Amino acid sequence: MSLPRFSSIETIINRNKEDFNFEDKESKNIASYFGCNVFNDEAKKKYLSEGTYKKLKDAISEGENLSRDLSVEVASGMQKWAMDKGATHYAHWFQPLTGRTAEKHDSFFELQPDGSVIEELSGDALAQQEPDGSSFPGGGLRSTFEARGYTAWDPSSPAFILEVGEGRTLCIPTIFVTYGGEALDYKLPLLKSEAFLENAALKVCKLFDNNSDVSRVSVTLGWEQEYFLVDEALFLARPDLMLTGRTLIGKNSPKGQQLDDHYFGSIPERIYAFMRDLETECHKLGIPVQTRHNEVGPGQYELAPMFEEVNVAVDHNQLLMDLMDRVARRHKLRALLHEKPFEGVNGSGKHNNWSMSTNTGKNLLKPGTQPGKNLEFLTFFVTTIRAVHENAPLLRASVASASNDHRLGANEAPPAIISVFIGEFLTKVLNDISEEKLSDDDGVKDVMELLAKIPELEKDNTDRNRTSPFAFTGNKFEIRMAGSTVNCSSPMTVMNSIVGKQLLDFNERVSSKIDEGASKEAAILGVIKDYIIESKPVLFEGDGYSDEWKEEAEKRGLPNTPNTPDALKAYVSDKSKALFEESKVMSEKELFAHYEVMVENYILHLQIESRTLGEIVINHVLPASIKYQNELAINVKTLKDLGLEKEKYEAQVTLINDISDNMSKIKGYVIEMTDERRKANEMEEAEDMASAYCNKVKPLMDKIRIHVDRLEYLVSDEYWPVVKYRELMFIK
Incomplete structure (x- = not known):
């Protein structure tokens, strides 16, 4: 596969000089700080031989595949650089169709049969791995029982060291494909489009x-x-x-x-x-x-x-x-x-x-x-x-x-x-x-x-x-x-x-x-x-x-x-x-697979949201509203027992009625939403299911919210069960 060239940080800075004025002293100091945990040109020159560095740079520049021998030499230099930076593990870092990133960490240290330990990142391990990727969305490109998914090094994007707490891991950007070579990620189609x-x-x-x-x-x-x-x-x-x-x-x-x-x-x-x-x-x-x-x-x-x-x-x-x-x-x-x-x-x-x-x-x-x-x-x-x-x-x-x-x-x-x-x-x-x-x-x-x-x-x-x-x-x-x-x-x-x-x-x-x-x-x-x-x-x-x-x-x-x-x-x-x-x-097969994943993601997001909304309403909002309503009812009864005129507790009665009206509508909409969600889940075609969630479930979620938000206005702040917008947005 032909990959586009990698633009180093230095090249990027030069490209942006005209628009971003990198001639000032402060910008140069910032620029020199870029990439201290990145296997960039400076690190490559230091940890690769002059010949290997030139071959790698030429291969990336021309978009050519790297030879096995070159991969071995680069892997050795990259490992030495990473370990000098304190890295103990390496990971192929990729972008599955979940929308976020994925990584599986392997140690540089391998225990040998004789009990000795070697530190090695092989050329094969750099260039390709086979993570168990059966649980990643694939849109039908492979069956669940076919776990093979391959990550292949993308040399056009620099490797980097990720620091999490005291741990340091060498991350190698990769593409993610099936056994047959179909794209299971966002990166491979992007590279091809470039x-x-x-x-x-x-x-x-x-x-x-x-x-x-x-x-x-x-x-x-x-x-x-x-x-x-x-x-x-x-x-x-x-x-x-x-x-x-x-x-x-x-x-x-x-x-x-x-x-x-x-x-x-x-x-x-x-x-x-x-x-x-x-x-x-x-x-x-x-x-x-x-x-x-x-x-x-x-x-x-x-x-x-x-x-x-x-x-x-x-x-x-x-x-x-x-x-x-x-x-x-x-x-x-x-x-x-x-x-x-x-x-x-x-x-x-x-x-x-x-x-x-x-x-x-x-x-x-x-x-x-x-x-x-x-x-x-x-x-x-x-x-x-x-x-x-x-x-x-x-x-x-x-x-x-x-x-x-x-x-x-x-x-x-x-x-x-x-x-x-x-x-x-x-x-x-x-x-x-x-x-x-x-x-x-x-x-x-x-x-x-x-x-x-x-x-x-x-x-x-x-x-x-x-x-x-x-x-x-x-x-x-x-x-x-x-x-x-x-x-x-x-x-x-x-x-x-x-x-x-x-x-x-x-x-x-x-x-x-x-x-x-x-x-x-x-x-x-x-x-x-x-x-x-x-x-x-x-x-x-x-x-x-x-x-x-x-x-x-x-x-x-x-x-x-x-x-x-x-x-x-x-x-x-x-x-x-x-x-x-x-x-x-x-390919048409990849396109339909990616489409299926996107439709499924839509369904799952609304499914999770509707279930969460139902639980919040039933377990939090309604019980809190009932408690406040009971307090109001006790207050009304007390005032009535004291012989006060009706207009003296009319406001409380109105509140009780308003709360009851909103709770009744909420309960009805929650039942209706749950029924519509179950109907949608029984549909065989993903498109039909997505349409049902969009046109049947989602509108009911909006209706529930209207009445819940009205209850938030009616129910005492002391009883309201969740943090309000004023706290979330203004407490910093």
């Missing part, structure tokens, strides 16, 4: 004379991770947070985010200590975190790194989510990564900033000072827009989950309708091109003269549109609808695949026009114009939250799939199957 996009992008780059030195095109990713922090004691007092990651009940706090006083506010001291600790752990592992701040919701925060090569960036984000949990516990906090842990305040996303760059240091999505004159920028810019227009349902499916359904379309998140925001200036550029005649070379000349009159592009010539799910933000596209728990590989694999496919189409169309006698410049402009006209329905500059946009989107023929079961169907459409087959990113 290779597909690179091949297509190189063909288009060669259309432009200034790219004679371009031999590589890499995808870069900069993610932004949003999250909540709550006190650990309060977290443990909420069964719903413990089991589902979100509050299934909870009345809004009188004070929420309406004052906007938390956003970008001063960071509380305890949270600041957590952030500093987390950043230190990130820097040890080469995760180039750079930005930290308060987000909109009370108790909500954000962390963002510099841009990296997409495969490394994905690994780093998966590693970060694990680190956040570990470090939070260290500070007696809990990190909530769920997209919507609290009703009534902003949820959490994970914006994916996607771009393409060449080995010569050029960002293919950087407009320059006059983007209208930059045909190369316009080519990659418009091709990406066209790819999104053509494959909007698939892109929407890539971020679909039970947890993200609570966020998409809400007041703070982009809607489930995919549209593209590019700003007023670039909209004018595209309109000018689409309205000009390009039938001959004179037409092309006229367009070039027109574009030459376009004023220089200022750094911030247009505002950002927070309501857009897919926005151009200067030199990259920002996928804003990705949820905070998503594995970035999912939307990145789709982006790489659809843009790669569109670039191939672009190249074919341009070649066809040239064959028909058009000049290269005329052919390129002609296809750009066609793409602009064909993609106009997906371009939208207005308020994506408005009802008017939903109506307008329907007129434009843009799909709107607000729930996950409907959205996921795009993965197994004929169009998607053809795309993934052509790109060789996933």
Whole structure:
């Protein structure tokens, strides 16, 4: 299998100099700290022979398979480095379809028959292992009794040492496949999509004379991770947070985010200590975190790194989510990564900033000072827009989950309708091109003269549109609808695949026009114009939250799939199957397996939530309400026995009635929800089951919550059995 090159931390820093000003002294000091627990170029040079280092670097650079002899030599050096760092075990670190990471630790020390001990990491152990992976979701790619699953080293992502307490383990990033080689993880499809996009992008780059030195095109990713922090004691007092990651009940706090006083506010001291600790752990592992701040919701925060090569960036984000949990516990906090842990305040996303760059240091999505004159920028810019227009349902499916359904379309998140925001200036550029005649070379000349009159592009010539799910933000596209728990590989694999496919189409169309006698410049402009006209329905500059946009989107023929079961169907459409087959990113068998896993994940999440809600209501809410009601009843009887007039205890009677009404409705809805869940569980087809949970079970959960939250308002604070929003969000 051919793997993309690994961009070392040094290369990443150089690539980001222009945008992030790494010339200052402080940044250089931070940069030198990156990767102290990472087997990076510096460590490789020290622990590998010069010949082995060069062979490894060349093999990674060219995407070639490593020979057995080379694997043995690298394993020996990697083990020596890890043991010098205090590591006693090693683990193949992979990303199964659970959405998180997995690892099985093996000791470097092996006991021999004669009682002696050897320290060894063999080349075979480095390159491949066979963990018992039968319990990982596989979507039918293998039976439960067929436990074989193989992890294979991904040399394009650096090995690292994970510190947990006093223990240190060498972690080797790997792919995870079946005995037959089918993908059981997120990483292998991502790597294949990178290779597909690179091949297509190189063909288009060669259309432009200034790219004679371009031999590589890499995808870069900069993610932004949003999250909540709550006190650990309060977290443990909420069964719903413990089991589902979100509050299934909870009345809004009188004070929420309406004052906007938390956003970008001063960071509380305890949270600041957590952030500093987390950043230190990130820097040890080469995760180039750079930005930290308060987000909109009370108790909500954000962390963002510099841009990296997409495969490394994905690994780093998966590693970060694990680190956040570990470090939070260290500070007696809990990190909530769920997209919507609290009703009534902003949820959490994970914006994916996607771009393409060449080995010569050029960002293919950087407009320059006059983007209208930059045909190369316009080519990659418009091709990406066209790819999104053509494959909007698939892109929407890539971020679909039970947890993200609570966020998409809400007041703070982009809607489930995919549209593209590019700003007023670039909209004018595209309109000018689409309205000009390009039938001959004179037409092309006229367009070039027109574009030459376009004023220089200022750094911030247009505002950002927070309501857009897919926005151009200067030199990259920002996928804003990705949820905070998503594995970035999912939307990145789709982006790489659809843009790669569109670039191939672009190249074919341009070649066809040239064959028909058009000049290269005329052919390129002609296809750009066609793409602009064909993609106009997906371009939208207005308020994506408005009802008017939903109506307008329907007129434009843009799909709107607000729930996950409907959205996921795009993965197994004929169009998607053809795309993934052509790109060789996933076979039809793999595609259906991954689809089955995603549908099953949706079902299981709602199943756990509905069961948890039922238990909280029956075991906590109703008993507490009854106790308070009994106290009120005793009070009413006492006042009545004392001979007081009815109006003196009328308020208590009203409260008793209101509590009874809500309890009665809750009990009825819980019984109905349980019945609907049982019916759903008996269905044979996963799609039918997911639909039942979505359309039958979930609405009943919402109804139960309405009445539980009313009880929270009615029942005395002394009796209410669970921690309230005011404590969860404001006690830090």
